[in-house]
Every structure is written in structure tokens, then in C-alpha cells.
Amino acid sequence: MARATRPEDRSLSANAPAGSPATPPAAPPPLQGTQLLIATFAVALATFMVVLDSSIANVAIPTISGNLGVSVDEGTWVITVFAASNAVAVPLTGWLTQRIGQIKLFVSAIVMFVIASWLCGLAPNLTFLLAARVLQGIVAGPLIPLSQAVLLGSYPREKSSMALSLWAMTAVVGPIAGPALGGWITDSYSWSWIFYINIPVGVFAALTVWSIYRKRESATRKLPIDTVGLALLIVWVAALQIMLDKGRDLDWFNSSTIVILAIVAIIGFAAFVIWEITEAHPIIDLSLFKGRNFLGGTVAISVGYGVFFGNLVLLPQWLQEYLGYRSVDAGLVTAPLGIFAVILAPIIGRIMPRTDTRVMATIAFVFFAFVFYLRSRYNVYADTWTIVLPTLLQGIPMALFFTPLTAIILSGLPGEKIPAAAGLSNFVRIFCGAIGTSIAGTAWNNRTILHHARLTEVANAFNPDYAQGQTTLQTLFNVPASTARAMFGLSVDSQAAMLGLDDVFWASSLIFIAIIPLIWITRRYKAGGAGGAAAAGAH
Incomplete structure (x- = not known):
């Protein structure tokens, strides 16, 4: 059983000069009272800002694409370039922390994120917007891991579970607020404001964190890069x-x-x-993959996240392009995703120490598969409740997904290996999210083309059913033959897109079932004591 190690302890220990005593300098005492409450809120805001930006643009892609004069496929790059650049930046967090200091890096990253968000909102064309999103993704890299470390250092060791639960609740609020907020802003104002909204949030978070934590800076040293x-x-x-x-x-x-x-x-x-x-x-310690818990857990969480995030991007696009939903309506339909995740997060934190995390992760994957199976039965006449129900239910496996698998990934590792392991697993997961978005979009496009060809191959004058249908359209709507053919074409486009999306959902369901064995190549994890993220042991 590996001893729980606070982030500050690891940082100071790692920063100790060669030949110094093994005992690191004492970490700053935990925060208390109102100061702890305000600090938690400010750090949580920084986390929320980053998580929000990973999903807030999803429902705005059709609008952004139209305003910038590009296709929706090209507009999707706004999401993928952010995820890819964010993934590349994550492994640099450890090195930057030791060179700059934990608090200075955290506050600097928030400020740079605000500047990058302002540039995104100003973008006059897609090239400028993509460049700004790359910058935004790079500076966002350290924010998630550092927010966890800063928050853990603010609480007593015995309350580390509470700190992590609060962080997890903040992280999953993004899927609730992101699509709905993005849709409302896009419809009511302009898509630029989905980025401008970060400015007041980021400024408040940066000023508050600096005022509270500036005297709690971690030790620094120069390391080779x-x-x-x-x-x-x-x-x-x-x-x-x-x-x-x-x-x-x-x-x-x-x-x-x-x-x-x-x-x-x-x-x-x-x-x-x-x-x-x-x-x-x-820059990345690949030897970590020699551990079967790290290997199995990282591959499982990364593939699962890639499938989940890729589908999260496709759903609002389909709703807007083929069902006529407004941006705000598409956002509200996808918003229930985080409801159960928020409700269950603290409960999962309590029961996890007494449960085999592999069982919890397996239940999550089976539930994900069930949700995507329900979606694979969508049709062009699906009502709002039919679309919302799987999204609402998806919050349940989300609560069982991240925390247990993260515990498995970090289990059995010595304290000095945990920062590198967390950084590497986050890099693979985030990058798989970008890859999953691209692959899901390509698969949908290819399957749509296939179904379109199959549906139209019988649409000719020699097919009596087609001829009768055209006659019915002309009579029913009192339109000429050319208009009837156009109406038929639109119907085929919609049906083909729906069938193609159903195929993607069905394949996603099968993938979640197929990767369950990866969970069971790992050794059993049992949380210890306070239940900190690093308190992991293999049995």
C-alpha cells in the first residue's frame, strides 16, 4: 500500500538539492474558515473555465462555421486543435512547476487563458481562430493538474477525499453548463461571447488565487528540458x-x-x-506502461473518453443540421449529461474505499454501452424526451468512470512517480478525445454517404413505388415534379444522416463492451485511509 503523498510534499522533495536530507521542508499548513471557502471557489472557477471551454463550442460549431464561411467539418477543428494542443502541454506541467513554482505557474496560466480567450472572440477568420485555440489549449495544459494539487494542499490530509469530491463536482458541471450556456449565448448574442465569458471569470480567479496563495509558493530549481x-x-x-x-x-x-x-x-x-x-x-516517462494497472487503466479510460467525447460533438450537430434545433435548444437537450454525475460524485467518493474499483468501472462501461444502444435506435421523428433520456442516463456511468479508473491508474505507484503518471495518463486521454472527435466525424460522414447511395439507387422512373411517391408529393403539396424531387432529396439526406449516426452509436456501444477486459488485467485497488488520490495500493 503506497502512502498518501500531498502534492506539496512531492514538489518540495523533488526540488531538494542533491545531497540534502531526505526529509523535505514542512508544507504550508492547510487553509481554514472563510479563506478556505474562497480559495476553493476560486480554484474551482479556474477548473470550470477550462472544462467549460472543452464543451461550450460544441453547439456553436454550425454557427461559427457559417459566420466564418467554412464547412461544419472544418469548424470542428475548433474543438480538435484545442484538445490536441492541450494534450501536448500537459506533460510539461511538472517541469514548468519546478522551474516557475506551482502558484506562479497556475496564476500565469489563468491569465494567459484569459488572453487566448479574448483572441478567440476577436477572430475574423478560421485561421486566426484556430491559432488562438491552439494557444488556449497550450496554456490550459497545466490548469487541471495544478488545480488538483493546489486544492489538495489547501485541505488537511484527512479531508483530501472532500477536496477531490469538490474538484470532481466542478469538473462535471462543465457538461451541464457548457452546451446550454454556449447555445444561449450563440442564439442571443454572438458566438464570440462563448470565449469572452472567460475574461471576468479568469480575472477573478487569478486575482483571488494570487492574493491567498502567493506566500504558499512551492520551491523551485532548474531542471533540464x-x-x-x-x-x-x-x-x-x-x-x-x-x-x-x-x-x-x-x-x-x-x-x-x-x-x-x-x-x-x-x-x-x-x-x-x-x-x-x-x-x-x-518529457514523458514511458516506463510507466510496464505497470499493468497503469497500462490497462490508461488505455481503458483513454479509449472510453475518445468514444464518449467524439459522440458528444456529433449529437448537437445532428440536432441542428437535420432536426432544425436552435443552438440553445441543442444545448439544453445535451445539458442533462452532468446532472447524475454531480449528484453521484460525493457518493462514489464515499463508497469507493469499500468497493473493488474494477467492478465500478465495469458497471460504467456496461452502462455507457446501454446508453449508446438507446441512441442507435433514434430516427428522424425522435421527440425531445427520446433524445434527452439517454443523455440524462449517461451521467450515471460518468460518475463511475473517471474516479475509479484514475485510482486504478495511480495504484501501487511510489509518491515520486504519481505526478508523472497523472500527467501521462491525462495526455493520452485528452489526445484520444481529439482523435475520437475526428474519427467519429469521419465515420458518420462515410456511413451517411453509404446509406445515401443505398437509398437513392432505387429512386428512378422504373421503380413504381418511387413514381407513386413522386405523384403523391405533387398532388398533396400542389408542386411541380422538380420540387417533388427536391423534397425527396432532402428526405433522403436526413434519413441517410440518421442511419449513419445510428451506426456510429451502435459501434460506440460495442467498443465500450470490447474494452472491458482491459479493466480486468489490472490488480485490485483498495483506497486507503483518507482516500487521497495518491493513496493507492495493489493487491
Whole structure:
């Protein structure tokens, strides 16, 4: 059983100069009273701001695309480039913390996030917006892990479970507020305000955190940075993401551009792996994958998150493009996602120490599969309740998904390995979210084309059913033959898109069932004592 280790303890221990005593300097005492309440709220706001931005743009993609004169497929890059750049930045958190200091880095990241959000809102074209989103994703990288560390350091060790529960509740509020808030802002004002809204929130959070925590700064020291590893990481991640985003437009491997990007991604990834396993100070510690709990847990949570996030992006697009929902209505339909997640988060924190986390994660995956099965039965006549019910139910497996799997991933690791393990698992998970978005969009497009071809192959003058249908349309709506054919075409487009989306939902359901064995290659985790995130043991 690994001893629970506070983030400050690990940071100070890691920052101790060579030859210094093993005992690290005493960590600052926990905060108390009103100061603790205000600090928790400010740190939670910073977390909320980042989580909100990962989902708030989902319902606004059709509007953003139309205003900037690009296709919806290109508009989706607003989501994927944020996730990809965010994933690349996460592994740098540990190095930056030791160079700059935990509090200075946290506050600086908040300020830079505010500036990047302002630039996003000012964007006159897609290129400018994507560049601003890349910057936003990069500076957001340290915010999530540091918010956890800062919050844990503010509470007594025995109340670390409460701190983590409060953090988890904040993190899952994003899926509730993001789509609904994004839809309302887009319809009532302008899509730019889904980014401007971060400015007052971020300024308040930065000022409050700095005023409370500036005297609680962690020790710093100069460490070498793996510049070659970082460069290789950026190269293969960027090549792979661009390949996935541009594949549909360029007809995949029939395009020399896609072939070149694929080669760069493969060679870059191979070179990155070779370099990292031989580098003395790697930017990513790949040796962590030797542990079966880390390997099984990371792959399971990353694939599951990729499937979940990819579908989260597609649903509001379908509602707006084919069912005629406004942005705000699409947001309200997807908003119930976090209701059960918020309600169950503190309950899960209490029962997890007494339960096999593998069982909890398995229940989550089975429930996810059931939710996607329900969605695979959608049709073009689906009413609002039929669409909302699976989204509401999805909050239940969300509550059982992140915390148990994170506990499995970190279980059995020594304290000094936990920051690196958390950073690496978050990198893989976030990057899989970006990949999942691209793959889900491509799969929907391809299946829609297939179903469209099947539906129209019998639409000819020699088919009596088609001829009768056209005659009925002309008579019923008193329109000419050309208009009747156009109406038929629109109906086919809608049906094909629905059938294609159903295929994606059905495949998602099967994927969740297929990856359950990954959970069971891990050893049993049992939380210890206070239930801190690092208090993990393997049996």
C-alpha cells in the first residue's frame, strides 16, 4: 500500500538539492474558515473555465462555421486543435512547476487563458481562430493538474477525499453548463461571447488565487528540458491530428498530402518512443506502461473518453443540421449529461474505499454501452424526451468512470512517480478525445454517404413505388415534379444522416463492451485511509 503523498510534499522533495536530507521542508499548513471557502471557489472557477471551454463550442460549431464561411467539418477543428494542443502541454506541467513554482505557474496560466480567450472572440477568420485555440489549449495544459494539487494542499490530509469530491463536482458541471450556456449565448448574442465569458471569470480567479496563495509558493530549481522529445512529440501529434482532420476533404490516402502526413506521424512517433526510453530526463516517462494497472487503466479510460467525447460533438450537430434545433435548444437537450454525475460524485467518493474499483468501472462501461444502444435506435421523428433520456442516463456511468479508473491508474505507484503518471495518463486521454472527435466525424460522414447511395439507387422512373411517391408529393403539396424531387432529396439526406449516426452509436456501444477486459488485467485497488488520490495500493 503506497502512502498518501500531498502534492506539496512531492514538489518540495523533488526540488531538494542533491545531497540534502531526505526529509523535505514542512508544507504550508492547510487553509481554514472563510479563506478556505474562497480559495476553493476560486480554484474551482479556474477548473470550470477550462472544462467549460472543452464543451461550450460544441453547439456553436454550425454557427461559427457559417459566420466564418467554412464547412461544419472544418469548424470542428475548433474543438480538435484545442484538445490536441492541450494534450501536448500537459506533460510539461511538472517541469514548468519546478522551474516557475506551482502558484506562479497556475496564476500565469489563468491569465494567459484569459488572453487566448479574448483572441478567440476577436477572430475574423478560421485561421486566426484556430491559432488562438491552439494557444488556449497550450496554456490550459497545466490548469487541471495544478488545480488538483493546489486544492489538495489547501485541505488537511484527512479531508483530501472532500477536496477531490469538490474538484470532481466542478469538473462535471462543465457538461451541464457548457452546451446550454454556449447555445444561449450563440442564439442571443454572438458566438464570440462563448470565449469572452472567460475574461471576468479568469480575472477573478487569478486575482483571488494570487492574493491567498502567493506566500504558499512551492520551491523551485532548474531542471533540464527534453527539447528533442518535446519537438518529436509536437511533430507526430500535429501530423496525426492534421491527417485525421483533413482526411475527409482530401479523400484520405488518395491524396499525397495525407500519405506524407501519415509517414511523418509514424516516423515521428517511432523516433519519439526510441528517444524517450533512452533519455535521462524524458518529457514523458514511458516506463510507466510496464505497470499493468497503469497500462490497462490508461488505455481503458483513454479509449472510453475518445468514444464518449467524439459522440458528444456529433449529437448537437445532428440536432441542428437535420432536426432544425436552435443552438440553445441543442444545448439544453445535451445539458442533462452532468446532472447524475454531480449528484453521484460525493457518493462514489464515499463508497469507493469499500468497493473493488474494477467492478465500478465495469458497471460504467456496461452502462455507457446501454446508453449508446438507446441512441442507435433514434430516427428522424425522435421527440425531445427520446433524445434527452439517454443523455440524462449517461451521467450515471460518468460518475463511475473517471474516479475509479484514475485510482486504478495511480495504484501501487511510489509518491515520486504519481505526478508523472497523472500527467501521462491525462495526455493520452485528452489526445484520444481529439482523435475520437475526428474519427467519429469521419465515420458518420462515410456511413451517411453509404446509406445515401443505398437509398437513392432505387429512386428512378422504373421503380413504381418511387413514381407513386413522386405523384403523391405533387398532388398533396400542389408542386411541380422538380420540387417533388427536391423534397425527396432532402428526405433522403436526413434519413441517410440518421442511419449513419445510428451506426456510429451502435459501434460506440460495442467498443465500450470490447474494452472491458482491459479493466480486468489490472490488480485490485483498495483506497486507503483518507482516500487521497495518491493513496493507492495493489493487491
